[in-house]
Amino acid sequence: MARICTLSEAIEENVRDGDSIAMEGFTHLIPYAAGHEIIRQDRKELFLIRMTPDLIYDQLIGVGAARGMKFSWGGNPGVGSLHRFRDAVENQWPRPLEIEEHSHAAMANAYEAGAANLPFAMLRGYIGADLAKVNPNIKSITCPFTGEVLAAVPSIRPDVSIIHAQRADRKGNVLIEGISGVQKEAVLAAKRSIATVEEIVDELDPPSPNAVVLPTWAVSSVVHVPGGAFPSYAHGYYARSNAFYIAWDKIARDRDSFTAWIKEHVRGGKPEDFARHVGKRSAKAA
Known part of the structure; x- marks a missing residue:
């Protein structure tokens, strides 16, 4: 309360x-x-x-x-x-x-994942971008259902x-x-x-x-x-x-x-x- x-x-x-x-x-x-x-x-x-x-x-x-x-x-x-x-x-x-540094989309998704008590967020993002080269917290994950490669970032849990x-x-x-x-x-x-x-x-x-x-x-x-x-x-x-x-x-x-x-x-x-x-x-x- x-x-x-x-x-x-x-x-x-x-x-x-x-x-x-x-x-x-x-x-x-x-x-x-x-x-x-x-x-x-x-x-x-x-x-x-x-x-x-x-x-x-x-x-x-x-x-x-x-x-x-x-x-x-x-x-x-x-x-x-x-x-x-x-x-x-x-x-x-x-x-x-x-x-x-992240994108707006990654930050918004990371907050949402944190609010849901999830360990990470995934999104269709960073395609063709170089930010992942300087930010080790931007990774990729393969969808187990479609095989699509998606971006993944840690959830935000302040x-x-x-x-x-x-x-x-x-x-x-x-x-x-x-x-x-x-x-x-x-x-x-x-x-x-x-x-x-x-x-x-x-x-x-x-x-x-x-x-x-x-x-x-x-x-x-x-x-x-x-x-x-x-x-x-x-x-x-x-x-x-x-x-x-x-x-x-x-x-x-x-x-x-x-x-x-x-x-x-x-x-x-x-x-x-x-x-x-x-x-x-x-x-x-x-």
């Missing part, structure tokens, strides 16, 4: 040094506030998992919290590179970073998965609306999970047709964090801060400016401060 608690408590109880950690949210509902609390609690040796790592993983890599990352695309959406990610791979700053969602009720059931990505599969595949939410309500509204409800037994901790997905958007609550994504390119390009930004806005602040103050500055920059 999910425990409703503070963000500090949720990270302290569920995220441990050395964990494999998935923080999912596709385009919106990216759990930035939870990622910042991981930085504040100075977690180390994390193996990051995310289909599309963007700014929050750039920040975790830049502070030296990550030992490696499994992913299928990495960048600042609509802007360019993740400079802290690139610096870690190309120059080993602030530490070397192990990388394991130690902890973290998502952001719109609402939870007081029993800990969590409602996700809009683009759901692989949040459901990430939570079901994990040993432990955290859901930060915009609201905690007495009863969940009847969901829209494409909504997902995660039952309380599937979630370890539920945390009320309004604005917890900023600068990404939360469908029905606030828009994406395109200005911040643009501003991040300059902030992260230089090691000193990145470190100063983390010190001011993450280590020295609270989730509500980040969304309020940084959001206002981003709006003015736009």
Whole structure:
């Protein structure tokens, strides 16, 4: 059963040094506030998992919290590179970073296999691609019924998965609306999970047709964090801060400016401060 608690408590109880950690949210509902609390609690040796790592993983890599990352695309959406990610791979700053690259299809199938407690996922993929030459976790398997050769990848079973969602009720059931990505599969595949939410309500509204409800037994901790997905958007609550994504390119390009930004806005602040103050500055920059 999910425990409703503070963000500090949720990270302290569920995220441990050395964990494999998935923080999912596709385009919106990216759990930035939870990622910042991981930085504040100075977690180390994390193996990051995310289909599309963007700014929050750039920040975790830049502070030296990550030992490696499994992913299928990495960048600042609509802007360019993740400079802290690139610096870690190309120059080993602030530490070397192990990388394991997959396709989107492989990652999605691997999450689904993990949620089903299967050891691997198979798919029609990587045909004519060279990624298998540099990733030993991409293998092939022959179908025992047709003889067709298919791609196979290990299932994703994180130690902890973290998502952001719109609402939870007081029993800990969590409602996700809009683009759901692989949040459901990430939570079901994990040993432990955290859901930060915009609201905690007495009863969940009847969901829209494409909504997902995660039952309380599937979630370890539920945390009320309004604005917890900023600068990404939360469908029905606030828009994406395109200005911040643009501003991040300059902030992260230089090691000193990145470190100063983390010190001011993450280590020295609270989730509500980040969304309020940084959001206002981003709006003015736009």
